[in-house]
Amino acid sequence: MKKQHSEQFAFWVCRRLFGQLTPYDRCFICGDMHIPPTPQHPHNGRYDFTGPRAAVEVVSIVDSGTLRNFSSWNKHHEGNYMGDLEGPPSDFGLTLPWVIGIPATTLVRDYDQVLEAVRSMEYASIYSTTPYDSRNKSHRSHQPGRLHCIFCQVAFTASFSAHVDPEGLIASRPGLAIITVSESIRHALPDIWESIRNLLNPTIQLRSDVMAKLDLAEQHGKQRRVACFVLDDFISMGLWNDELKDTQLMSFDWEAIHPVTDVVVASPWQKRALVFHHDQPARSVYVRGADKPPHPRTVGCP
Numbered sequence: 001m002k003k004q005h006s007e008q009f010a011f012w013v014c015r016r017l018f019g020q021l022t023p024y025d026r027c028f029i030c031g032d033m034h035i036p037p038t039p040q041h042p043h044n045g046r047y048d049f050t051g052p053r054a055a056v057e058v059v060s061i062v063d064s065g066t067l068r069n070f071s072s073w074n075k076h077h078e079g080n081y082m083g084d085l086e087g088p089p090s091d092f093g094l095t096l097p098w099v100i101g102i103p104a105t106t107l108v109r110d111y112d113q114v115l116e117a118v119r120s121m122e123y124a125s126i127y128s129t130t131p132y133d134s135r136n137k138s139h140r141s142h143q144p145g146r147l148h149c150i151f152c153q154v155a156f157t158a159s160f161s162a163h164v165d166p167e168g169l170i171a172s173r174p175g176l177a178i179i180t181v182s183e184s185i186r187h188a189l190p191d192i193w194e195s196i197r198n199l200l201n202p203t204i205q206l207r208s209d210v211m212a213k214l215d216l217a218e219q220h221g222k223q224r225r226v227a228c229f230v231l232d233d234f235i236s237m238g239l240w241n242d243e244l245k246d247t248q249l250m251s252f253d254w255e256a257i258h259p260v261t262d263v264v265v266a267s268p269w270q271k272r273a274l275v276f277h278h279d280q281p282a283r284s285v286y287v288r289g290a291d292k293p294p295h296p297r298t299v300g301c302p
Contacts, residue, residue: 003060004028006230007048009268010058011299012290014049017264017275018224022300024050029293030301047213054224055217057210059199061192062232085179092177093119096127099170100179101161118162128163193250196229196265200257211260218259228264236269244272247282254278 007028015021023034025046035050037043049056089095092115102114121127168174201208207215214225243249244267252263266273268290276282 005268006060006232007058008293009266009287009290010056010228010230010264011049011294013264013266013273013285013287014054014056014226014228016285016287018054018056018226018262019051021049021051021054021056024048024055027299027301029296029299032302034300034302045213045216047217050217050220050222053222054226055214055220055222056226056228057213057217058228058230059210060230060232061195061235086171086176088175089177092179094122094177096122096164096177097166097168097171097175098122098177099163099165100177102179102181103159106159106181114160117160121162129161130163192231192235196250196263199229200227200252200260200263211257214259224261225259226262226264227260228266231265231267231269233269236267244270244274245284247274247276247284249274250276250282252276252278 011021011028023029025048026033033043035041047055047057049058085092089097092098094115098118100114100118102111106114121129165171165178166174168176171178199208199210201211210227214227217225244265250263250265252260254260261278263276264273265276266287271287271290273285273287274282275285
């Protein structure tokens with residue numbers, strides 16, 4: 001996610017929640033500093049938005065490893081959205097209409113190894129990476145008490161998923177093979193919330209960048225000091241919509257994370273935000289129109 005996009009979404013969300021805002025750091029629309037640097041307002045160390053009562057620091061929560069791999073897959077297979085490939089099985093050295101799912105964490109250079117493994121499965125009459133798939137009729141070495149042959153060892157412990165789709169339920173038409181590069185982030189959800197807690201570092205000796213900037217906001221007399229975490233699309237796709245309605249998903253020790261008074265967790269993908277305030281019940285809000293760039297006058301551009 002580009003910094004401009006995350007700041008734009010955060011601007012609309014926080015403007016709705018906390019009233020009029022203008023960029024205090026470099027503006028995401030015009031690229032200038034609306035408040036010129038002075039001894040009281042130095043060039044560095046600024047939070048992102050300021051208002052009459054509120055200060056907002058925006059943090060993008062990005063799965064950088066997945067992002068880099070998606071970028072690599074898209075460059076390697078230009079013109080295919082998120083690395084998807086589709087075509088006759090012969091294009092991939094196969095004879096059957098396979099559906100192959102490759103995790104986004106897989107390096108592009110391993111692509112040929114994945115295809116070779118699927119070709120071996122096809123040769124051994126293994127039609128799915130699920131051991132007990134009924135289509136694997138001619139291959140029963142995965143049954144209890146029997147040894148695994150080399151093909152089963154590859155197929156049933158593979159870092160990819162694959163199955164034959166004779167009805168063409170996934171490809172654009174029957175008979176085609178399709179390779180999808182994707183990543184499930186759901187298993188990493190606890191790490192997302194842990195990352196947010198770590199960024200709100202309560203240790204006085206080693207305060208995080210987020211905390212240091214909101215310390216400055218307290219010095220400026222801002223009553224609402226907001227840490228707004230914007231989730232990138234890869235993480236948001238790993239969340240159910242209901243999870244961004246669950247206000248019990250996180251809790252904060254407000255005294256420990258002082259001077260933070262509000263925490264916002266926002267998802268442009270799902271157009272939702274969770275809002276936590278130190279003396280109010282947490283709530284979930286739906287955000288409309290946040291994909292529209294604001295008029296420079298709205299942002300307060302010179």
